[in-house]
Amino acid sequence: MAARTRLARLPALRHWVALPLVFAVLIVAAGLTMRSVPAFTDADFSVDAALSHGHMPPLTVIALSINVVFSPAAGVVMIAGICLFLLLVRRSPVNAVATGLVAAGSWVSSELFKLVVARNRPVSTAVFDSLTPEPGTDSFPSGHTALAVALVIALFLLARGTRWQWPVLVLGAAVAVTVALSRVYLGVHYPTDVAASFLTSLTGASFITGLWNKYGLAVLARLPFLARLGPVPAPRPTAY
Numbered sequence: 001m002a003a004r005t006r007l008a009r010l011p012a013l014r015h016w017v018a019l020p021l022v023f024a025v026l027i028v029a030a031g032l033t034m035r036s037v038p039a040f041t042d043a044d045f046s047v048d049a050a051l052s053h054g055h056m057p058p059l060t061v062i063a064l065s066i067n068v069v070f071s072p073a074a075g076v077v078m079i080a081g082i083c084l085f086l087l088l089v090r091r092s093p094v095n096a097v098a099t100g101l102v103a104a105g106s107w108v109s110s111e112l113f114k115l116v117v118a119r120n121r122p123v124s125t126a127v128f129d130s131l132t133p134e135p136g137t138d139s140f141p142s143g144h145t146a147l148a149v150a151l152v153i154a155l156f157l158l159a160r161g162t163r164w165q166w167p168v169l170v171l172g173a174a175v176a177v178t179v180a181l182s183r184v185y186l187g188v189h190y191p192t193d194v195a196a197s198f199l200t201s202l203t204g205a206s207f208i209t210g211l212w213n214k215y216g217l218a219v220l221a222r223l224p225f226l227a228r229l230g231p232v233p234a235p236r237p238t239a240y
Helices: 003-008 016-035 038-050 057-069 072-089 093-115 143-159 165-185 193-223 224-228
Strands: none
Touching: 003 093, 003 143, 016 038, 016 093, 038 093, 038 165, 038 193, 057 165, 072 093, 072 143, 093 143, 093 193, 093 224, 143 165, 143 193, 165 193
16 A cells, blocks of 8 residues: 555645746846847857757658657646556555655646746757747747656656656656757757756656645545545545
């Protein structure tokens, strides 16, 4: 039973509301600065422009494949698939809901930053070899990278305390960095966009974990059909 309720309580910040809020304000301030100061955008764009001169067919295939695999539609499918596996195969409603909440919440938080910062993407016509033009004011942060980071966080929490935790962390980090590099390689994001994605997902996760610890089990206890699929511990008083 312990394995099936592993995520009944997640590691969380003590000040899980105030600190993520501070982090969010700092990230937004950085994003608005990147958007408003031409020198930062020029320095960012120089990396995209340089990479566009070095496109190679194998790397292009990988980058375009990542563009599809970590797209919004595919992200929904991946998160849903993981949750359904935990719920129906592993018979662990607690782990299923917690994993889905952390992954989805961490990822979706990036969309809030996109709306506030509204930074234009790199101009596709200005690079030497435009591979997949994506116009719009949704450059900061990178949603693809934020999805990869969110999945790594959720899966690491699921594997935490087992022999799989470090393989998941190392492999997941490698995947997230690869996704980040692919977005710059394709010329659809600036380097600072993908760097910010790691921070936005971590900020989202730091809030979601505290929220789960305070309310998660209490909400699950009101859904009695979940108990038919696996153990659901009674909620415990918290210090939050």
